[in-house]
Amino acid sequence: MFRDAALIAGKDLRIELRSQVTTQQVAPFSILVLILFAVALDPDRGFLARASAGLFWVAVLFSALLAIQRAFTIESADGGRDALRSSGLDPAGIFLGKAAAIALQLVVLEAVLAVGVVVMYGTEVTGVPLLLATAGAATAGLAASGTLYGVLAAGLRVRETLLPIMLLPVLAPVLIAATKSFEAALGGVAADGWPWCGLLVVFALLYLTFGTLAFGTLLEES
Amino acid sequence: MSPGHPSTSSRATRVLGGLSLAGLALLLGYALVWSPADQVQKDSVRIMYVHVPTAILAFGACAITTLAAAMWLRKRSEGWWVLGGAAAEVGLVFTGICLITGSIWGRPTWGTYWDWDPRITSTTLLFILLVGYLALRRIDNESGDAAQRGSRGAIVGLLLFPNVVVVHYSVDWWRSLHQKATITRLDPTIEGTMLFTLMLGIAVFSLIFAWLLVHRFRTGWLEERAEHAGLEQALVDRRAEAATGTAAAGGTSR
Numbered sequence: 001m002f003r004d005a006a007l008i009a010g011k012d013l014r015i016e017l018r019s020q021v022t023t024q025q026v027a028p029f030s031i032l033v034l035i036l037f038a039v040a041l042d043p044d045r046g047f048l049a050r051a052s053a054g055l056f057w058v059a060v061l062f063s064a065l066l067a068i069q070r071a072f073t074i075e076s077a078d079g080g081r082d083a084l085r086s087s088g089l090d091p092a093g094i095f096l097g098k099a100a101a102i103a104l105q106l107v108v109l110e111a112v113l114a115v116g117v118v119v120m121y122g123t124e125v126t127g128v129p130l131l132l133a134t135a136g137a138a139t140a141g142l143a144a145s146g147t148l149y150g151v152l153a154a155g156l157r158v159r160e161t162l163l164p165i166m167l168l169p170v171l172a173p174v175l176i177a178a179t180k181s182f183e184a185a186l187g188g189v190a191a192d193g194w195p196w197c198g199l200l201v202v203f204a205l206l207y208l209t210f211g212t213l214a215f216g217t218l219l220e221e222s
Numbered sequence: 223m224s225p226g227h228p229s230t231s232s233r234a235t236r237v238l239g240g241l242s243l244a245g246l247a248l249l250l251g252y253a254l255v256w257s258p259a260d261q262v263q264k265d266s267v268r269i270m271y272v273h274v275p276t277a278i279l280a281f282g283a284c285a286i287t288t289l290a291a292a293m294w295l296r297k298r299s300e301g302w303w304v305l306g307g308a309a310a311e312v313g314l315v316f317t318g319i320c321l322i323t324g325s326i327w328g329r330p331t332w333g334t335y336w337d338w339d340p341r342i343t344s345t346t347l348l349f350i351l352l353v354g355y356l357a358l359r360r361i362d363n364e365s366g367d368a369a370q371r372g373s374r375g376a377i378v379g380l381l382l383f384p385n386v387v388v389v390h391y392s393v394d395w396w397r398s399l400h401q402k403a404t405i406t407r408l409d410p411t412i413e414g415t416m417l418f419t420l421m422l423g424i425a426v427f428s429l430i431f432a433w434l435l436v437h438r439f440r441t442g443w444l445e446e447r448a449e450h451a452g453l454e455q456a457l458v459d460r461r462a463e464a465a466t467g468t469a470a471a472g473g474t475s476r
Contacts, residue, residue, distance in 0.1 A: 148377075149378075152358070152374045152377065152378065156361055158357075158361065162354075162357060162358065162361070165350065165353065165354040165357060166354040166355075166357075166358060166378065168350075169347045169350045169351045169354065169385070169389065170351070170381070170385050170389075172347050172389050172392070172393070173388050173389055173392035173393075176392050176393065176395075176396045177392060180396065199392060199395075203388065206384075206388075210381070214377055214380075217295075217373045217377070218373060218374065218377060220373075
């Protein structure tokens, strides 16, 4: 299973490295979202810095949608999905591999966004351990649920519009927990953030387990 | 449900419908006339006799959808598939009623139609979850008959109730940090006629829910039958066409 996962993750990441879609399109988009927030919310630095935890995670969510959709369009051409189905790879491995590739791209995006928030919103970074733990858990949850819902929508004519309406309400708990945890870390009372981080871990484990079990059925029909 | 009887009602559902309407009349009497106004909320408490039952049934509908999805994944029988969609659709209507009545109640009680109360927030998310699920089912429905139907709808249906629970609790937790009992909620120690009216409301709306669910299930079932019949008819037509085509071809060659 894990060997198959590594194979799939390696393939997806190689495609990303060669096509540069994440770095040339998704990452600039995420920075653009930060700029749009500043325009919409009056770039009075005090306000943006106070809201930066929530804005950061909303930007991550929007960018994640693009990354997830991208992860499944790369297989839509030339019967890639059929090849994947008939490859004999363990479906659980395919799920974990795709989720890992998405997670890695999200980590890159989050790093870009973090720099963006610090530079453009003037956010002061405190509580680094909590920030890192939260980002890790939230990324795992986003990648796992995103891969599951992504394959659901893959291959449909309406995938671009269907994925957000299905996935975003499901991700509401991730947005809430990650934002609260970041607020706690940046506000200096890190102890308030750890329970939220725990919620993120539970969410991630839930979707990782469910995805590992259900992905085979879904892949058959995508 | 015989071919000569195009209605989706049967004796049982007519009784169920009659009981629902009679119960509704009784509920109207109790909710609007015979129950007293609340000391704090005054007459606006009467909205609760609709609001609370619809909220409970909206969650119940999600549970039914998830159960139906699980059963469909196990048995692959059309009935469970149709039930899942029927429950989600009726649930969507009840969620909508719950949101609207809650909003109307909020105006005199909180002074605003919308407040970022945990329940409003999570119910709104529930509404969107149901919309997304139904959108996906519609696509699954277009993709052909039950044998080829995707598991997508079933997987999302299976996740529906767990998602509703996770969303509900995380939103609850989120808002509880901001405001603790700053708003007057429905008095937890209601008793007497008010408690009876609320219980009656739950019972009556359960009847209405069941009534609508049965009818929606039957129309869904008929839609399936119509699709099958349409497909079979098309096959028959095509064969007939081929047969006459061959006959005609044979005729000319002779």
